Amino acid sequence: MKEPDIKYNNRPQSFNGIEEMVEFLPATNTKKMEKMTLKRKLVILGVVVGAALVSLAAGLLVWHFAYRNVPVNKVFTGYLTVSNVEFVDAFENPSSPEFANLSSKVKEVLLNAYRNDPAIGPHVVSCNITAFSEGSVISYYLSEFKVPAYLETALDKAMSELKVKTASVRRFSLSVDTFVAYPTDPQVARTFRDNLCSFFLHSSPGVTTPFSTVGFPNYPYRANSRCQWALRADAGHMILLHFKAFKMEPCKANKGDYVTVYDSLTALEPRVMVRLCGSYPPSYNLTFVSSQNVMLVTLVTDNVGKHPGFLAEFTQIQRTTLCGGVLREASGVLTTPFYPAHYPPNRECTWDIQVPGNQFVKIRFLMFYLLEPSVPITTCPNDYVEIRNQRFCGERTPFVVSSNSSKMMVKFRSDQSYTDTGFMAEYLSYEPQNPCPDQFTCKSGRCIDLVRRCDGWNDCGDSSDEALCTCSALQFSCKTSQLCKPKFFLCDGVNDCGDGTDELDCKCPEKYLKCRNGKCIPQEQKCDRTDNCGDGTDESECGDALTTACTENTFKCDSGNCITKLNPECDTVKDCADGSDEKETSCSCGKRPYSRKTRIVGGVNADIGEWPWQVSLHTKRDGHTCGASLVSSTVLLSAAHCFQDAPGVRYSDASVWTAYLGLHDQATRTSSPDVVERKIKKIVAHRGFSDYTYDNDIAYLELDSPVTYTDFIQPICIPESSRVFPVGKSIWVTGWGALSEGGSGASVLQKAEIRIINQTECNKLLEGQLTARMICAGYVSGGIDACQGDSGGPLSSVETNGKVYLAGVVSWGEGCARRNKPGIYTKVAAMRDWIKQNTGL
Template sequence: MKNSDSGLKYNSRTEKMNGFEEGVEFLPAMNSKKMEKRGPKRWIVILAVVIGALLLSVMISLLVWHFKYRDVRVQKSYTGYLRITNVNFIDAYENSSSPEFSILAEKVKDLLKTLYLGNSDIGPYFKQCEVTAFSEGSVLAYYWAEFSVPKYREEAMEKAISQGMPTENVIGRRSHLLNIDSLVAYPADPKMAKDSRDKSCYFSLHTSPGVKTSFSTPGFPNSQYPNNAHCQWVLRADAGHVISLNFKTFAIQPCRQPPQDFVKVYNSLSPVEPYALVQLCGSYPPSYNLTFLSSQNVMLVSLISDATGRYPGFRAEFFQLPKTTLCGGTFRNASGIITTPYYPAHYPPDIDCIWDIQVPSDKNVKIRFNMFYIAEPGVSVSSCTKDYVEINKQRYCGELPQFVVASNTNKIEVRFHSDKSYSDTGFLAEYLSYEASNPCPNQFTCKTGQCISKALQCDGWNDCGDFSDELSCTCTEDQFQCKESKICQPKFWVCDTVNDCGDNSDELGCECAAEMLKCGNGKCIPLAQKCNSIDNCGDGTDEFNCGAVAPVNCKDYTYKCKNNQCINKNNPECDGKKDCTDGSDEENCSCGTRPITTKGRIVGGVNAYVGEWPWQVSLHTSIDGKHICGASVVSNKWLVSAAHCFQNAAGARYSDPSKWTAYLGLHDQNSLNSKNVVAVKIKRIIAHRDFNDYSYDYDIAVLELENAIQFSNTIQPICLPDATHNFPVGKSLWVTGWGATKEGGPGAAVLQKAEIRIINQTECNKILSGAVTPRMICAGYLSGGIDACQGDSGGPLSSVEANNRLYLTGVVSWGEGCARRDKPGLYTLVTTLRKWITDQTGL
């Protein structure tokens, strides 16, 4: 029924209702609002409803926060050790299955529970603890402790643990007949804390006097180590000894960020960062320095692996050495050698040494550091807060080239300090006495105190390390004088886009005028002509890298995809990005990588190490019965070398492929039968038909192997660059080979490596009187000293490009002598002959 039909209306008349009459009289209203039937005021009701809703919302929020967020638990793991002073160590404590171990472990666990439960910031969240090992000292008990803490209490608990237990609860506490004088706890790496009670890949080893004890990853070398593994090796030596650990073979999953598979070594039986000695991943050759020393008689090796990868793992050995305090000492001879303890092994952690050196009173003394490797992850060389050498209140750390520290008296003190974590190779130094008035007889004296040949002064090369040999020099007509330092530099370094002077003065006069663009060949063009799809430069550099990668008209300088589409990107091949619409720029990219880790050092020399240049080949002939030339692996059937290696001479048929054997994976010429080496006969030699044995133009050849080879850690192909690949002037390259180490000298036994730079083609042609052709690339140093030589011919000139992939930039070809001044080396430029290589090999 509608409200308008209610039948009840307010009026002043008498009506009959329900069969009887009742008089109802309504007085006239002065204010109609007063006549309404009302309860509480409406605004009060509304306000009460709003407040009630707000309170309900707050209550619901509090309940949701309490049950969903406040009670969110964070799982925390800590590991550390405590020292028990009233228990003597017995052999049974080394065996976690022995009754003696179990009894003491239970006492330690009860003690830890008591300590943690007695702390209001820690106790409510304690879950469990586990004793993992014991060692001497009197007895050190190593443990894990696990906690489940609400998120909002996490910070307070962490603070309480980091501050340690209150003194009255720990120091001298007597519980279950155990006296302890220290308790140490550190947050545990979640990967290391993974299932700490799992003993499926746990090994405990104790070496004996005079014995080298070996161990390896499960299945090594016939099968890969397990996936999703957490393996631990507890290494022990007798009391009063330290451990020397050496990885003889090491090959696990390549390093990634963050690392997925890695090995970590600790100077402790607790896997905690403050006692970590080293973290390793990837592969290392036998020549790499992987020897580590402990500061006590225990060491822990851990392997963590993920769910992927098939790698053999490692084999290691360790032995014990008497623990000695002999470090540093007093020296009174006129000269001598000092090194970090156990050099060239990594020095032990937590050690301090002082060398007190005094030479005859009529002499001064200086220290020459020939090798210096004292670096620690994350430590700036300007601060040297962890490991360092200190002389004359000056600290030295990092990886430093040879340098000298001199004293103006006959006395000098050398201090060495290493902290508890991450050790390094250390230093090899000699102290020398010298006449104050003539510190370098018949030589030039650097400001550092180092002595060099006078012939090296003012040659444009920083032989002293501080440029003191290049100051106050008069530049020759072949040199350019830097503006600020006044140092003379080779003219062909001018305008090569590299700031050789340090103040950029060698590049200042090379810029084009405003609104002009400088081309790669030095030509200046209007800026508006950049990226207009026209090669205004003549070398295509104005059409490279024009914003987003896009198709362009094909030119000699543009990269052509398999679908014949050309793109405007410089060097797009195998850079990890699919720039061609058909993805062909990322095909055939299984080249130019080194399975063996190359980041690292060899102590001394310019020797390469095993697997560093896995495409390097040694070519031997039955004519000479020895190494003659080098070559590069470019596929499982083809090598690239130099044509001049195969020219017949004096009745010897070097062009006959049956006379040649290629040794792949070779490192040392005295180890042709090494297990890493593969010897393959040559089936066919194809030298470029335009090779000129007078000018050495077109000096290239490809060799077909008699049998296809299998790639390995020490045998890999190098990438062949596209014909459009650009190698700019000033770029660093690597030349490798077994050639003579000096002009006219014998060949090297161990593979050598040298870093050189691309030299401006025009300037190089001036130096070499027009002998440089477009098929050649000039590289080296004007100062000489670094170069390829006899026996290196045919070997690779390698360039590191995108994603650390290496490309065959050149082939060792010719030069005037070896490492002579003003006579850089000439190499066959592969890009100019790329089509010929494809035509011969299909690559």
């Protein structure tokens, strides 16, 4: 029989064949037993403690040598000012004897200062002088250290507190006024120092000096590169730097390709003016001003992606500290220095404003951009505008600051790092009893037209124009705020009231599902592979795409099978068994090389290349007449009503029309290299178009020859018939139409963000004029709409997958931007079959 496993037993154990003998003491000899037991316990305790101490010592040694004593590479960069040396031009050339002579002396002074500090001296590896600049002579350096990990903090502290004093070097005394040191990335610093991709440029008076990444624009910049451009201007000048083109790898968190601009000749982190990545349209503000006559531009790239890089230019401007001033007129304008370029670092401006007579003063900020990365806009510790002890910073929509007197002090301050566009403002005088003559006075001091009072739109920005109002028949009242809102905000999926009042009565009973068409069905009918809603809602979000019966609400694969998934096309997931929902021919559209940056839209001008499918259609008689959208290299989509004949003009004749693609400003139509001109070969308007109801308002145009896609010319995606653009979704309308009802057309392409409106409520406003082939959309803040000349242009929907779809075609509306009169657009998804039959797309 096998013995059971016993962890402890009292049997003798054999070691190498020798039995361990155990002595059992007589029970009667208790004192001897106690003495022996105590002695044995003490021995055992000593052995245990000794073993523990040995283990602890060994662990400490392992920790010390394996972790605590691991050498850490540290690099510091900064500058010191030598006041008794006069700057000469030869100091700009690192290969000159003058540079070598002075740099050796400065280097010796630095090394002596390091060696005299016990926390620094033992760890010095190298010290190099990288550049000189005026003032009297600013010496930029790069020092490398190797320090045990446990002494790293002590080194950092010692370098931050180090005082480099005036010293004698080879019978010459260097008078040192200032010493600044900051840690920097060792890998980046060392690569910059040793790299051949370093350039030294000096701008001549009145001359613009260009520079770019190597190979721009014909070849992409190199992977794993470290490049730098040291920019200089003459003494007494500043540098104005402008990036004319910027196309790099999309931004990545803490990695990827990026360009950094420093207000220095060395990579000092506290002197970073801007860090750039991604792509910017040519119209985006990328102009920067230095505080002195030097600037450093660095490029760091990884091993992923190939992109053209950047083209930049710089010039020198006279250095001036003039900023602010005494203002005594009744009104005037004030801006940050060099607006709209980014204001220079390290500036302070004060405007002393006093308006005449017994009037009061207020200032209206029209543009306000004082934003820094990771800086709280509540306290504004760095860059700010200060009025009456209140600081303003960040990005702000237009706002007003009023004074209860004729005087106002406005102070602007920028620190040494991260600059922005700044502000543009106007100050005005007003009668204390009547601050807004013939207008409504907002609580903020802003003035708006009287007709905007109690119209359901927050025109003041603080809702003071909508307070204490009685709702009209076209409005409803929010429960908590008591604000009146347009009825077409009801049930659009957006919480306009803030308390959910406008969405409260739109819900279905408990355990019921709300369909997009408003129908309520039992929850158990969801995902049962039957279209119980009638619009596919209950089967569209059921995890994996399932094969189902084909309806107008389902996506049809090339195989003929239909799937339940909502909007499956081009979402990078192959839902159709044949992969036809992700076809390259269908998904290589809707790309924006220059996507809109996340800034507050201060105006309505579009950026260059922001809407690369926008087309301007011209006639010889009228010039710009209608808009259109590029959907392939030869096909445009527009509105059928643009091509209806009129007395004296056959608009249906293709030869009457000329299309301009890649256009931004009508004034540069024939001079811009980005613009392509094409004649129209054929026009086909929908046969069902009604010039009375504007139903089926769509047409396609064929170009006389294909266009080549560029950064400024790209096709927009055509949505499938099953694609859903939900109510409340933000969407964009663009065009060169009239800026006001009955007004003249715009020269620069305009854009407005609007949102899709509840079809039922919109139909009530427009007295039943909508059809199933129309989309209703309005501007969420009111006052902006499509207008004459925008007809035929795109209603662009930016999707979560980054692609842009042609949700609608500008069709009709009652006037332009009228209250409670949203714009009407042709629903392109409803026209999908007609487009496919006529164009093959």
